[in-house]
Amino acid sequence: MLNKYPLWKNLIILIALVIGFVYALPNLFPDDHAIQITGARSSTEIDQRILDRALDAMEAEGIAVKSSELQDRNGLIRVQNGDDQLKARPVVQEALGSDYLVALNMAPSTPDWLRSLGAGPMKLGLDLRGGVHFLLEVDMETAVEQRLEATSGQIKRELREERIRYRGGDLEGRQIVLSFRDEQSRSEAFSLIRDQYNQFLMDEQTDGDELKIVLSLSEQEVKSIQDYALEQNLTTIRNRVNELGVAEPLVQRQGADRIIVELPGVQDTAQAKRVLGATANLEFRLEARQDAPSAETESFPFRDNPQRTARLEREVIVTGNNVSNAQQAFDENGQPQVNITMDSVGGDLMNRATRNAIQRRMAVLFIEYKTETQQQMVDGEMQSVEERVVEKGIISLATIQSALGSSFRITGLDSIPEASELALLLRAGSLAAPMYFVQERTIGPSLGQKNIDAGMMSVALGFALVLVYMAIYYRGFGMIANVALTLNLMMLIACMSILSATLTLPGIAGIVLTVGMAVDANVLIFERIREELKAGVPPQSAINSGYSRAFVSIVDANITTLLVAVILFAMGSGPVKGFAITLCLGILTSMFSGLMVSRSIVNLVYGGRKIEKLSIGGKLANV
Amino acid sequence: MSDTQKKPIDFMGIRKIASVFSITLIIVSIALLATRGLNLGMDFTGGTSVELEYQQAPALAEVRTTLNEAGYSNFVVQNFGSDTTVLVRMRESGNDELAREVTGALSASGAELELVSSEFVGSQVGEELKEDSGLGLLIALAVVLIYVGMRFQFKFGIASVLPLAHDVIIVLGVFALFQWTFDLTVLAALLAVIGYSLNDTIVVADRIRENFRKLREGDSWFIINESIHQTISRTINTSGTTLVVLLALYLFGGEAINNFALALMIGVVVGTYSSIYVSANMLMVLGVSREDLMVPAKEGAVDQEEEEQPPEWLNRM
Numbered sequence: 001m002l003n004k005y006p007l008w009k010n011l012i013i014l015i016a017l018v019i020g021f022v023y024a025l026p027n028l029f030p031d032d033h034a035i036q037i038t039g040a041r042s043s044t045e046i047d048q049r050i051l052d053r054a055l056d057a058m059e060a061e062g063i064a065v066k067s068s069e070l071q072d073r074n075g076l077i078r079v080q081n082g083d084d085q086l087k088a089r090p091v092v093q094e095a096l097g098s099d100y101l102v103a104l105n106m107a108p109s110t111p112d113w114l115r116s117l118g119a120g121p122m123k124l125g126l127d128l129r130g131g132v133h134f135l136l137e138v139d140m141e142t143a144v145e146q147r148l149e150a151t152s153g154q155i156k157r158e159l160r161e162e163r164i165r166y167r168g169g170d171l172e173g174r175q176i177v178l179s180f181r182d183e184q185s186r187s188e189a190f191s192l193i194r195d196q197y198n199q200f201l202m203d204e205q206t207d208g209d210e211l212k213i214v215l216s217l218s219e220q221e222v223k224s225i226q227d228y229a230l231e232q233n234l235t236t237i238r239n240r241v242n243e244l245g246v247a248e249p250l251v252q253r254q255g256a257d258r259i260i261v262e263l264p265g266v267q268d269t270a271q272a273k274r275v276l277g278a279t280a281n282l283e284f285r286l287e288a289r290q291d292a293p294s295a296e297t298e299s300f301p302f303r304d305n306p307q308r309t310a311r312l313e314r315e316v317i318v319t320g321n322n323v324s325n326a327q328q329a330f331d332e333n334g335q336p337q338v339n340i341t342m343d344s345v346g347g348d349l350m351n352r353a354t355r356n357a358i359q360r361r362m363a364v365l366f367i368e369y370k371t372e373t374q375q376q377m378v379d380g381e382m383q384s385v386e387e388r389v390v391e392k393g394i395i396s397l398a399t400i401q402s403a404l405g406s407s408f409r410i411t412g413l414d415s416i417p418e419a420s421e422l423a424l425l426l427r428a429g430s431l432a433a434p435m436y437f438v439q440e441r442t443i444g445p446s447l448g449q450k451n452i453d454a455g456m457m458s459v460a461l462g463f464a465l466v467l468v469y470m471a472i473y474y475r476g477f478g479m480i481a482n483v484a485l486t487l488n489l490m491m492l493i494a495c496m497s498i499l500s501a502t503l504t505l506p507g508i509a510g511i512v513l514t515v516g517m518a519v520d521a522n523v524l525i526f527e528r529i530r531e532e533l534k535a536g537v538p539p540q541s542a543i544n545s546g547y548s549r550a551f552v553s554i555v556d557a558n559i560t561t562l563l564v565a566v567i568l569f570a571m572g573s574g575p576v577k578g579f580a581i582t583l584c585l586g587i588l589t590s591m592f593s594g595l596m597v598s599r600s601i602v603n604l605v606y607g608g609r610k611i612e613k614l615s616i617g618g619k620l621a622n623v
Numbered sequence: 624m625s626d627t628q629k630k631p632i633d634f635m636g637i638r639k640i641a642s643v644f645s646i647t648l649i650i651v652s653i654a655l656l657a658t659r660g661l662n663l664g665m666d667f668t669g670g671t672s673v674e675l676e677y678q679q680a681p682a683l684a685e686v687r688t689t690l691n692e693a694g695y696s697n698f699v700v701q702n703f704g705s706d707t708t709v710l711v712r713m714r715e716s717g718n719d720e721l722a723r724e725v726t727g728a729l730s731a732s733g734a735e736l737e738l739v740s741s742e743f744v745g746s747q748v749g750e751e752l753k754e755d756s757g758l759g760l761l762i763a764l765a766v767v768l769i770y771v772g773m774r775f776q777f778k779f780g781i782a783s784v785l786p787l788a789h790d791v792i793i794v795l796g797v798f799a800l801f802q803w804t805f806d807l808t809v810l811a812a813l814l815a816v817i818g819y820s821l822n823d824t825i826v827v828a829d830r831i832r833e834n835f836r837k838l839r840e841g842d843s844w845f846i847i848n849e850s851i852h853q854t855i856s857r858t859i860n861t862s863g864t865t866l867v868v869l870l871a872l873y874l875f876g877g878e879a880i881n882n883f884a885l886a887l888m889i890g891v892v893v894g895t896y897s898s899i900y901v902s903a904n905m906l907m908v909l910g911v912s913r914e915d916l917m918v919p920a921k922e923g924a925v926d927q928e929e930e931e932q933p934p935e936w937l938n939r940m
Binding site for chain 2: 127135137269270436437438439440441442443444446447450451454455457458461462463465466469470473505506508509512513515516517519520523524527531552553556557558559560561563564565567568571572573574575576579580583
């Protein structure tokens with residue numbers, strides 16, 4: 001029979017809509033402002049006792065509590081509004097002390113039965129909830145250089161152990177150049193290196209009486225070093241973000257050398273930047289012997305007294321990367337110190353180096369990477385030029401009394417904050433390569449709310465206007481299109497919630513645009529039906545051929561738009577991506593609602609009976 | 624507009640005038656882009672911006688003086704959305720602490736203010752974005768050309784890509800003329816315009832193809848005119864609903880997406896025009912004929928299958 005959907009087709013549409021309804025539903029429950037309590041160390045459990053202490057402190061300050069609960073590793077206290085939330089955080093932090101991290105959070109208020117179905121509201125982007133966004137760039141040149149330095153030290157150590165005499169070893173760009181006095185040592189060294197360091201391309205060169213081996217890294221090897229550096233930095237940044245105590249942070253790799261960090265709710269960017277970007281690291285080196293050739297030594301100033309310098313060996317025993325734990329403490333004189341535990345590799349290296357160097361002195365070098373801006377004259381114009389500088393200073397130079405193992409302490413730090421920050425950095429892992437901030441965005445909480453309101457307002461208004469437009473122009477069919485459009489909006493929200501896509505302001509703009517364009521499918525169909533009616537086709541077959549003929553146009557038009565939206569998603573960054581996601585999903589859902597849902601309703605209304613005329617507006621139907 | 628009982632409107636009759644109009648617009652746009660250039664936003668140039676909310680509306684001149692005294696030069700101070708909100712923009716992209724320093728300097732002068740948002744973009748990032756964006760636009764156009772070329776016919780591919788370039792250039796030209804800020808959101812709008820205008824063009828092209836196959840008589844001129852006539856009411860309605868929601872977005876969406884909405888509104892208007900005149904005109908110029916479409920017509924059976932497939936393929940996504 002014409003214009004009757006089989007039952008199964010109606011059922012499928014109905015089921016899809018019910019699923020859409022259920023998963024869109026959580027968005028009607030607004031998130032609660034909440035504060036979240038977690039242990040500063042992963043071993044610290046949060047129990048009811050801790051939660052009660054926090055609640056008591058809040059009661060004493062007169063902050064109303066909505067509810068509180070214990071989740072598996074943390075405690076959550078819901079409050080009435082954002083102001084209370086901001087007030088409560090320092091109060092609770094003070095009551096609980098520094099063993100616990102107190103963070104601002106938005107807790108979903110989805111009812112339990114919905115949550116058990118895995119339904120949850122859309123995530124709000126930073127521009128809607130406030131917070132900071134950073135884009136960090138990893139300095140890959142330095143990453144490669146550092147690795148080469150470490151490897152060259154290792155090679156030289158092995159050459160010494162094998163008693164192969166070499167003259168010097170320098171880094172030249174991405175190459176290590178070793179030189180030898182005679183052919184025999186060179187060939188011995190060559191085979192040793194070839195066996196153990198197969199990541200290098202080796203080349204023998206003779207320059208006057210210098211016999212050289214040139215080790216260069218293959219492109220592939222450079223790439224793997226850079227990959228490693230980025231992955232290591234990602235891990236480190238994640239650890240550091242956890243130390244900051246931010247709820248639902250985002251740390252993500254972008255491209256070959258960048259990392260995105262998003263910290264919702266954070267307003268104090270200064271602290272966040274200091275901890276995230278801090279590239280402090282340590283190097284342990286032996287003081288050079290008096291007779292050491294100058295090619296193997298380097299002079300460094302002391303950190304507290306730049307006039308004083310010491311000559312150290314070029315070779316690094318071990319760096320902060322091998323630290324497995326670090327705690328700030330005090331020495332006998334009440335001076336801050338950091339207790340360090342090395343991992344097994346680090347402990348081993350330390351032990352090997354120090355057991356042959358008793359009574360010599362070992363220096364601890366504190367290394368910082370900074371960006372400095374300088375005003376320079378370029379082409380007659382003052383321009384600010386960014387320069388990346390490395391500062392290395394000795395923080396302690398002490399005589400080795402006995403072979404060191406995996407645990408020891410460092411003294412010579414200026415202040416307690418410096419000691420505890422160094423401990424934090426060593427604990428959270430150091431960065432494999434320095435990083436620089438290349439982009440930063442701070443969104444205040446008031447702007448977030450304003451953006452939400454503005455977005456909602458424009459969706460509501462745009463939606464209402466389209467409903468009126470369609471109802472006036474297409475009458476009965478317009479109303480059907482309006483039902484389909486409403487369901488389309490619901491499906492779009494459901495899809496975004498299911499994919500837990502992040503809703504941003506451009507994303508809302510995408511929804512608004514989708515609302516305007518989604519009726520296109522119905523407009524196309526209705527115009528076709530009108531044409532058929534005008535051509536004298538009876539209503540039932542007009543409906544049928546209207547839908548089937550418009551189908552090709554709709555699919556073609558939507559697929560091309562979808563292609564563009566996918567390109568937008570793939571090429572875009574940040575705000576553009578948010579827009580592209582809603583646009584893509586919107587095209588898909590609008591095809592479903594425009595073709596299937598509206599047809600199903602039309603069939604239910606008109607299908608399977610004899611009808612004289614259709615309420616579709618236009619001259620013909622209105623005469 | 625729905626009065627379709629009358630004789631078809633003579634759309635193609637004014638095609639010469641339309642061509643002159645389009646070509647003039649494009650030349651003017653390109654000239655504007657070359658002379659005035661786009662007022663690129665911070666996303667592309669790099670720099671620092673700070674948005675501050677004052678308790679009481681400040682005099683902008685005073686804000687400038689305070690900043691001058693604090694040793695800054697090369698900045699722009701303007702109201703943003705309301706007279707209590709002040710936006711300070713600087714071209715400098717070397718110092719990622721600048722936003723905080725500026726806030727400090729301004730609040731030190733005794734005014735009660737709150738940091739609404741701040742942004743810092745390194746010059747390197749901006750430079751890359753510029754390249755990526757240009758590339759994105761080109762790829763989008765190329766993909767469209769290929770898809771439409773395959774789906775319809777090569778002449779249709781050209782006739783749908785050129786209007787897109789036409790739309791993009793004109794929107795850019797308007798932005799250059801009024802020196803509105805061109806940032807990432809506007810770029811997104813531009814790509815959406817491509818999507819939208821394409822949508823329009825495809826619908827018209829689809830009808831032209833159908834009519835070429837269906838109507839046994841009439842020359843290209845007649846068929847193209849007839850096709851535009853048959854789709855005009857749909858074109859106007861869809862543009863209408865889209866413009867209506869964009870207007871809502873422009874009025875209530877907030878300062879941050881004003882330019883986005885503007886770009887789209889201009890784009891929708893130009894795109895609607897171009898899908899009728901530029902695209903159809905191109906088909907005439909390229910001399911599309913019934914023979915061009917007869918070959919794919921034989922593949923009608925295959926076509927049918929293809930057309931059934933996309934929804935399933937989409938459902939699986």
